[in-house]
Amino acid sequence: MRSVSVIGIGETKFGKLADRSLRSLLQEAGEKAIADAGVEKTMIQALYMANFNAQYLCYQGHMGPLASEVLGLGTIPTLRTEGACASGSLAFRQAMIGIASGMYDVVLVGGVEKMTHRKTEEITTGIASAADVEFEANLGATFPSLFAMIANRYAYEYGNPREAMTMCAVQNHENGLLNPDAQMRKKITAKDVEAGFPIAYPLTVYDCSLVTDGAAFVVLAASDIAEKISKKRAIEVIGSGHAGDTMTLASKKSLTTLAATVNAAKEAYAMAGVKPTDISMAEVHDCFTITQILNIEDLGFAEKGKGPKAVLEGKTALTGSIPINTSGGLKAKGHPIGATGISQIYEIVTQLRGDAGERQVKNAKIGLTHNLGGSAATCVVNIFRGR
């Protein structure tokens, strides 16, 4: 398979963007990515578009041609991928396979979500479509309760992760303060987190990611032509893995080792020929703080059960040995669901280019993105190398 590189990135500011249409978000982020790559629009051969649930939240499906029309991309082929909160990474991976297969040379990949205009109960219903509606959501098991069960089971098996969960929230907010695109640029304390409004025990409101509007795009090219067509430093995709698991939480073999993450990571590390200790920094899917801890373990950055210790020792802080969610993560940068996986790649490419400003990781060489869908029923892991 041909090697693939990222040659352009663009994203909107994330947040409550009540005055922005889907079209406006798509246009801003898409134009930014194309301009960043410095390619002519006529060179783009396909558009892979991620969106989670505009069909329910905005009554709008068929996001491919909507984006293509607003970006003036003519009659190129488009499609939408959806895999709950992993939708963005799925679009990226399919686009990568499209180039790897020889079908395309240059493709655009985007993600978008617009959620904040709906009422809280409607947003909850929309997000719950990522769970099993018959066996979970309709019985009241929406995502905070599902991940609360995971946190409680983790406490039972490995000891209470409360203090480390709190530290994840505090660190992600510290990083978000340094990211101009982040939704919540606000320092929080351990006391804020633990005294936060209770959502589903043990999760407080500060353990939960945000409801966010936003869009993110990247331009991909076959590595053999990347530097000819773009002035930007090409960031190579050296590994990619994609795995699944049962839809329902009740059917999983383990609640504290997420099989989808373990299997996707195994595939990505093998393809890249690297180990967890080779990773300079990672964006991991912190839909809830407990998920960030599981991810740190399942990706091999800490032994199983030792994630909390790694977090509390500062290993995952911006200055630690494996900085996690330098962008602020879903917790502070925000979680515009369809855009999230693409925005993770935006951050890693920014770091590998050395363009991350105040949040720049020193000697950033290899970066990893980890994107989960639902109760870890879908996972995509990608590994990138700067040149």
Place this chain on the structure above:
Amino acid sequence: MRSVSVIGIGETKFGKLADRSLRSLLQEAGEKAIADAGVEKTMIQALYMANFNAQYLCYQGHMGPLASEVLGLGTIPTLRTEGACASGSLAFRQAMIGIASGMYDVVLVGGVEKMTHRKTEEITTGIASAADVEFEANLGATFPSLFAMIANRYAYEYGNPREAMTMCAVQNHENGLLNPDAQMRKKITAKDVEAGFPIAYPLTVYDCSLVTDGAAFVVLAASDIAEKISKKRAIEVIGSGHAGDTMTLASKKSLTTLAATVNAAKEAYAMAGVKPTDISMAEVHDCFTITQILNIEDLGFAEKGKGPKAVLEGKTALTGSIPINTSGGLKAKGHPIGATGISQIYEIVTQLRGDAGERQVKNAKIGLTHNLGGSAATCVVNIFRGR
């Protein structure tokens, strides 16, 4: 790129299946396809799942792991593709590229839709998400009105296609009578069609495809291993094309030559190295009878403006030179949106295997599927050859 073949097919009966859950539809069609291929479930490496709008109609997204869990496929990677009514063909094409790239050897591809349990106005809103909601649907331009404008424009440019539109409906119903899976197994007359309840002039209710529940699956394998792993005759995918066009009808260069169809067909014919006259039979996207006429022309089965003549001369009938929609098409077999593109492939594979019974096309050697999304904003064309 590696050659890819279809080694298994399965579908539910199409219709108003009020007592069936999404899970039940997925299970029946998926198990049938896997059994038909005769492969062990452990050989299936990925699931590409198409669904148009269960997120609005059933509150259920994340169809990949839902299907994977119900079929007992373990932790394989899954994703959902959506491109309005072309969702099924998009899943098929991405799966094909996945094998062609060398990433996978054996994959399952499915499509499902459950619509009939909702009220008519809700179904209309759900389907309208395939159009531009801001600029079309919210202004009252839902699909029957959009395709009525196409029909009126066609009449202006090439003469009134009424008689041929009627013949398309009558022929598709005749074919549907011979398909045990069809929703509407009922003979209709020209008088029925033209005196039908008016929907949007000139379209009557008999010019419109059906609202349908159903699921369809196929198993794909790399052609070089297909006959080793399956006892069934492998049907090779010799060509595939995918193109887009503007989302809005108003922005299209032509309403009577659908650019997405023309470009997807061009790509598919070139890849297959065949001409329209080499095609034994085709399943084309008859969301409305006028669309069937445009498709016949845009796929090269008749000259532009001569589609009506070809239909009226019987060329597209079951016994004609290029039988169209031998399954009954979206008009009589039904249109369970996410499943439609896969079901078209089900029909072509059935014909190429010689298993189509009363509706068998004689000397069926090469078959074509044509699947549109929205107002022809997405199109996928596939070409298959029996061995």
